[in-house]
Amino acid sequence: MFHLFLDGSQRKETSVFKSPIEIKLDDNEQLVRIFKRGERETWGFRKLRKIDFVRNMTEHSGISLFRLKYITPTEAMARLITYKKKGLAAVEAKVLKEMGFKFMAEHDLDPHVSMRCSLCNLEPTSTEHKILCKTIEGDSCLLENLSSSPSELIPATLSKRFWLHTPIK
Amino acid sequence: MAPLTEENKIATDWYEETCQRLNTLRQDYSCPDPGEVMPCEELFQRAKEFLSDLREVSGFPSVPTPDVWVSPCGKIGLTWDISKESDYLELEIEFGKNGLTSIRLTEDERQSLVTLRDVSSVFRRFAA
Numbered sequence: 344m345f346h347l348f349l350d351g352s353q354r355k356e357t358s359v360f361k362s363p364i365e366i367k368l369d370d371n372e373q374l375v376r377i378f379k380r381g382e383r384e385t386w387g388f389r390k391l392r393k394i395d396f397v398r399n400m401t402e403h404s405g406i407s408l409f410r411l412k413y414i415t416p417t418e419a420m421a422r423l424i425t426y427k428k429k430g431l432a433a434v435e436a437k438v439l440k441e442m443g444f445k446f447m448a449e450h451d452l453d454p455h456v457s458m459r460c461s462l463c464n465l466e467p468t469s470t471e472h473k474i475l476c477k478t479i480e481g482d483s484c485l486l487e488n489l490s491s492s493p494s495e496l497i498p499a500t501l502s503k504r505f506w507l508h509t510p511i512k
Numbered sequence: 513m514a515p516l517t518e519e520n521k522i523a524t525d526w527y528e529e530t531c532q533r534l535n536t537l538r539q540d541y542s543c544p545d546p547g548e549v550m551p552c553e554e555l556f557q558r559a560k561e562f563l564s565d566l567r568e569v570s571g572f573p574s575v576p577t578p579d580v581w582v583s584p585c586g587k588i589g590l591t592w593d594i595s596k597e598s599d600y601l602e603l604e605i606e607f608g609k610n611g612l613t614s615i616r617l618t619e620d621e622r623q624s625l626v627t628l629r630d631v632s633s634v635f636r637r638f639a640a
Contacts, residue, residue, distance in 0.1 A: 381540025394583045425545045
């Protein structure tokens with residue numbers, strides 16, 4: 344199977360896996376995160392919040408990011424079905440790697456990655472969706488929904504490390 | 513001339529503007545995405561009441577209008593943040609299904625929980 348890149352070149356896919364695997368990202372690779380706002384939530388159209396970086400416990404156990412190396416911003420936003428308005432936040436992979444995050448994908452060339460916290464045991468998500476991967480030590484996932492635990496700090500930190508790529512208009 | 517509704521009234525201060533934002537979110541988030549939870553109607557009212565009390569107890573300080581948000585799990589949050597020279601100060605008040613859940617102060621990168629006893633004095637730090 345060949346993959347077509349944005350610059351028109353082709354590369355043969357060297358590995359295809361059915362269940363997610365951990366992949367390594369280049370330091371300078373740009374990743375984007377979709378954030379959502381209400382139709383009239385205008386005061387939030389041009390800012391990022393910590394709630395934009397918590398996992399929603401649906402498709403997988405991390406938070407979704409898209410790789411601009413393999414997908415356009417427009418295509419990335421089209422992947423999310425929502426009633427709300429969408430914008431994009433961006434970051435270089437190096438920043439996230441330095442924070443200890445890991446990345447899971449279907450294969451090396453997958454435009455979508457699931458970012459996992461440093462404690463994650465990287466087990467594939469149960470198809471029931473309700474069962475999330477457990478951390479190695481049994482601690483709470485650092486990307487957990489907002490709570491009063493120290494895990495609050497990670498989403499807040501992420502909201503300051505990402506920059507506004509595509510504000511909502 | 514039609515009477516002004518609560519939503520149409522022009523905000524005269526940060527408190528009214530915050531209430532308007534809460535009203536806006538109540539409508540905008542009435543249809544949550546799959547997996548998301550909509551805050552109950554009562555929670556929006558509780559947030560307004562808490563804010564009204566806080567404003568009064570704090571001596572009606574003139575503070576900026578906070579960021580007002582709804583989380584995917586149905587919490588309501590109010591966030592004030594100011595940057596003065598090299599200092600960063602953030603106050604965040606969260607409401608969950610049982611009412612007020614936390615009041616958090618962040619100074620630069622240090623975060624601490626604020627008690628109800630101390631919240632008014634902390635709140636006044638955000639006054640212009």
